[in-house]
Amino acid sequence: MTKYNYIVVGAGPAGMFACYEILKKKKTKILLIDMGKRIEKRKPSEVMMGIGGAGTYSDGKLTLTANLSHEKAFHLISKFEYQKILDYVDTVFNDFGIDSEYYPKETLQLKELIAEAEVNDIELVLRKARHVGTDKLKMFVKKFQDYLLENGVEILDGTKVEDIIVEEGSVKGVITSDEKKIYGKKVLLTPGRLNARWLQKLADRYDIKYIYDKVEVGVRVEFPSSIMKRQAETLYETVYRVRTKTYQDIVRTFCSCPNGLVAIEEYENYVCVNGHSNSDHASKNSNFAFLCEVNLKEPLENSIAYAKSVAELVSLLGGGKPLIQSLYDLRDGRRSTWSRLSKSFVEPSLKDVVPGDISMGLPHRIVLNILEGLEILDKVMPGINGGSTLLYAPEVKFRSSKIDTSKGLETSIRNLYVAGDAAGLSGSITGAAVTGVMAGEGMA
Numbered sequence: 001m002t003k004y005n006y007i008v009v010g011a012g013p014a015g016m017f018a019c020y021e022i023l024k025k026k027k028t029k030i031l032l033i034d035m036g037k038r039i040e041k042r043k044p045s046e047v048m049m050g051i052g053g054a055g056t057y058s059d060g061k062l063t064l065t066a067n068l069s070h071e072k073a074f075h076l077i078s079k080f081e082y083q084k085i086l087d088y089v090d091t092v093f094n095d096f097g098i099d100s101e102y103y104p105k106e107t108l109q110l111k112e113l114i115a116e117a118e119v120n121d122i123e124l125v126l127r128k129a130r131h132v133g134t135d136k137l138k139m140f141v142k143k144f145q146d147y148l149l150e151n152g153v154e155i156l157d158g159t160k161v162e163d164i165i166v167e168e169g170s171v172k173g174v175i176t177s178d179e180k181k182i183y184g185k186k187v188l189l190t191p192g193r194l195n196a197r198w199l200q201k202l203a204d205r206y207d208i209k210y211i212y213d214k215v216e217v218g219v220r221v222e223f224p225s226s227i228m229k230r231q232a233e234t235l236y237e238t239v240y241r242v243r244t245k246t247y248q249d250i251v252r253t254f255c256s257c258p259n260g261l262v263a264i265e266e267y268e269n270y271v272c273v274n275g276h277s278n279s280d281h282a283s284k285n286s287n288f289a290f291l292c293e294v295n296l297k298e299p300l301e302n303s304i305a306y307a308k309s310v311a312e313l314v315s316l317l318g319g320g321k322p323l324i325q326s327l328y329d330l331r332d333g334r335r336s337t338w339s340r341l342s343k344s345f346v347e348p349s350l351k352d353v354v355p356g357d358i359s360m361g362l363p364h365r366i367v368l369n370i371l372e373g374l375e376i377l378d379k380v381m382p383g384i385n386g387g388s389t390l391l392y393a394p395e396v397k398f399r400s401s402k403i404d405t406s407k408g409l410e411t412s413i414r415n416l417y418v419a420g421d422a423a424g425l426s427g428s429i430t431g432a433a434v435t436g437v438m439a440g441e442g443m444a
């Protein structure tokens, strides 16, 4: 019977960086298991699973300042220590051939954008970032995968882990969906957003504590790229936070894709939208997510269940597809149709959608926040509040329940570690990679 020193479940950035980090410390036997395929066999439609993880066919935006979603791990590590690991993660991207430029650019335009936001009572969140692009990211993942294989990592692809083996409070291995038992001294689980719920169920079964985190619900906004040109040139990742008039809620732009495409994320009972750009930036449109934070306390603490039911309702209205609506139709209180959309000056980059009325699916407060938020945003992005602007729903940023761990990411089950988005510790490629490094260090 083979017994591995380390078993890593999930070959997204968290799992891959954990393997990399363990190997840096010692030559050892690691088994990396993923339910998806190896990178060379993975189709672009396999968005969420396979070697490289959910990030592989993403926009490839690398965020490099320890703020926003990176803060999810600040209960374990100081901002300063976190930033050091984040800088190190960036050097690994360089080592595997990423040479994209850095943003924001220290230009006069940057000063103007900061001042414009300030005088309009809008917060412009600045952070260092690079845009790799979907095509180049795949090349990076291939090099990374090959490095792991050459250095003794065994990759078991197309294999789903169903359960873990626990004896006397200590993990002993994993059980696959075909009921095969694989033994290992230390096990790391990094199943990503796709299987965050599975991780939570395991936590319930083995009495590992966790807390619910907030979620963000809203739409993806698509518009002519000239509207965001200044921000794209200077900042690349444009994060504006605006306070709405009626509810005084904060709505923010997020995951902006200059000259990008709107994409679908498929889950078990619903679909969500997202966005990505290729490095050639060929699209005439740009897009970003426009999101409202939902943080429930009582009697429903489970914000994820709430966001899921919103996503399910919108998907139901779309017959299993995302809804698209022009801002003009939403304001006018009527559903969009293909015929009406054909009069819009923005051609949708995602066609596999159903024209409809997003206000039938999203809660009133969120719809109002979006309408009011776009009006405010128009002050720093003139044209964004134009009638032709397209809205796609549902856009939901789930944040997984935060699993209780030590600083080295070990859970209350001895030798069982968790990292990445599923553990509620990250929400980005580089964030997941940082937690992979933390877990790798903890395990090795």
Ligand SMILES: Cc1cc2nc3c(=O)[nH]c(=O)nc-3n(C[C@H](O)[C@H](O)[C@H](O)COP(=O)(O)OP(=O)(O)OC[C@H]3O[C@@H](n4cnc5c(N)ncnc54)[C@H](O)[C@@H]3O)c2cc1C
Residues within 6 Å of the ligand: 009, 010, 011, 012, 013, 014, 015, 033, 034, 035, 036, 047, 048, 049, 050, 051, 052, 053, 054, 055, 056, 057, 058, 059, 060, 061, 062, 063, 159, 160, 161, 162, 190, 191, 192, 193, 194, 195, 198, 263, 265, 274, 275, 276, 419, 420, 421, 422, 426, 427, 428, 429, 430, 432
């Ligand atoms: C369309 C899209 C665009 C995005 N764009 C960006 C972006 O530009 N920049 C950015 O920073 N982030 C982006 N993200 C988010 C980013 O991809 C994730 O934050 C990141 O990949 C999380 O890494 P992870 O290692 O935690 O999990 P994942 O990358 O999700 O990897 C988890 C892996 O675990 C495997 N797995 C799950 N359960 C099991 C199981 N039971 N058994 C075996 N294997 C299992 C899955 O197959 C998957 O390969 C995007 C995400 C999507 C979907």
